[in-house]
Amino acid sequence: MNINPIQIILVIFLWFALSRVILQFRLGQISPILFSFWAVIFTSAIFVVFLPNETTLLAQAVGIGRGVDLAVYASIVILFYLVFRIYVYIESVRHDITKLVRQIALENSPKQKIK
Amino acid sequence: MKTLIIVPAFNEGKSLAGVVTDLRSHGFKDIVVINDGSTDKTKEIAKKQHVILLHHLINRGLGAALGTGFEFAKRNNFDFIVTFDSDGQHKAKEIKSLLAPLFANTADVVIGKRILKTGQIPHSRKIMNFLANVATYAFFGIWTSDSQSGLRAFNKKAIASINIKADRMEVSSEFFREIQKNKLNLVEVPIEAVYTKYSMASSSQESLASVKMPIRLLLGQFRR
Numbered sequence: 001m002n003i004n005p006i007q008i009i010l011v012i013f014l015w016f017a018l019s020r021v022i023l024q025f026r027l028g029q030i031s032p033i034l035f036s037f038w039a040v041i042f043t044s045a046i047f048v049v050f051l052p053n054e055t056t057l058l059a060q061a062v063g064i065g066r067g068v069d070l071a072v073y074a075s076i077v078i079l080f081y082l083v084f085r086i087y088v089y090i091e092s093v094r095h096d097i098t099k100l101v102r103q104i105a106l107e108n109s110p111k112q113k114i115k
Numbered sequence: 116m117k118t119l120i121i122v123p124a125f126n127e128g129k130s131l132a133g134v135v136t137d138l139r140s141h142g143f144k145d146i147v148v149i150n151d152g153s154t155d156k157t158k159e160i161a162k163k164q165h166v167i168l169l170h171h172l173i174n175r176g177l178g179a180a181l182g183t184g185f186e187f188a189k190r191n192n193f194d195f196i197v198t199f200d201s202d203g204q205h206k207a208k209e210i211k212s213l214l215a216p217l218f219a220n221t222a223d224v225v226i227g228k229r230i231l232k233t234g235q236i237p238h239s240r241k242i243m244n245f246l247a248n249v250a251t252y253a254f255f256g257i258w259t260s261d262s263q264s265g266l267r268a269f270n271k272k273a274i275a276s277i278n279i280k281a282d283r284m285e286v287s288s289e290f291f292r293e294i295q296k297n298k299l300n301l302v303e304v305p306i307e308a309v310y311t312k313y314s315m316a317s318s319s320q321e322s323l324a325s326v327k328m329p330i331r332l333l334l335g336q337f338r339r
Contacts, residue, residue, distance in 0.1 A: 094282055095280065095282065097173075097175070098175045098176075098179040098182070098282050101171045101172055101173060101175050101179070102171070102175075102179065102182060102183045102186060104172060105149070105169045105170055105171050105172075105183055106169065106183065106186060106187060106190070108170065109167065109168070109169050109187070110167070110168070
């Protein structure tokens with residue numbers, strides 16, 4: 001099997017990324033579900049980088065010529081969805097901050113006698 | 116019957132005193148100013164006006180300020196709410212015509228529809244307002260000629276049922292979602308709007324909000 005320099009570089013980076021995922025899980029920073037998701041992503045990426053020809057079989061099964069094309073299409077779709085989920089999460093955090101600010105404002109309001 | 120005037124204010128130190136004076140001169144005593152994290156003298160000026168002052172520690176936006184005002188009204192058992200801009204765009208004398216349908220029990224929500232004279236506002240602002248009306252109709256099925264008007268009145272039924280989630284200027288359109296969801300009776304009343312250089316600059320975000328609004332409203336649907 002001929003290994004290209006780019007494959008080595010990519011695999012080194014992906015191993016590093018996978019190690020960070022494992023570390024964050026051990027530190028309790030990410031949940032088991034999140035750990036599983038990112039572990040599968042990075043492990044699959046290592047597989048695709050090391051064995052691109054194997055992915056061609058999968059690509060042809062879904063009607064695409066090359067495995068790398070399938071990897072790119074799938075990555076784009078997943079990334080767009082992740083960005084959307086991040087936007088929704090940010091909006092939720094903004095809403096929570098507003099709730100806090102409102103509660104502080106209402107609790108600190110002078111006790112007015114409303115006639 | 117208690118009526119609360121909600122005046123959201125962000126850096127409106129120049130106009131706030133005049134707005135409060137105008138409201139008081141027309142007999143409105145229960146005025147709550149929500150100082151939305153202003154960095155000018157809005158808070159100090161509001162204190163001098165002896166209004167009910169609610170202070171947001173950081174700026175959260177128009178929707179957040181109105182939400183705080185609504186929550187205050189609910190906690191203090193007000194019968195009617197009027198939202199009133201703090202940039203001097205509205206005239207207090209218009210409030211009477213807004214409240215009339217509520218007192219007559221012919222409406223739950225009244226929106227002041229701004230009647231503008233030719234040349235009073237730029238064409239670009241008119242276009243943006245029209246687009247905002249179209250977006251409001253597309254999202255909520257309610258056609259209004261002024262979805263972004265800040266002069267609104269609500270009765271107790273509306274106050275109890277409306278749940279404001281939007282933080283920023285998309286709240287203007289979100290009211291229509293709540294009206295539709297809670298099957299509230301909506302009436303529009305023509306009002307005169309005052310467009311000065313100051314109020315135009317102060318409300319310049321309105322045009323941009325018309326573009327951002329559909330996106331924020333869509334994201335809000337997915338929020339927990």
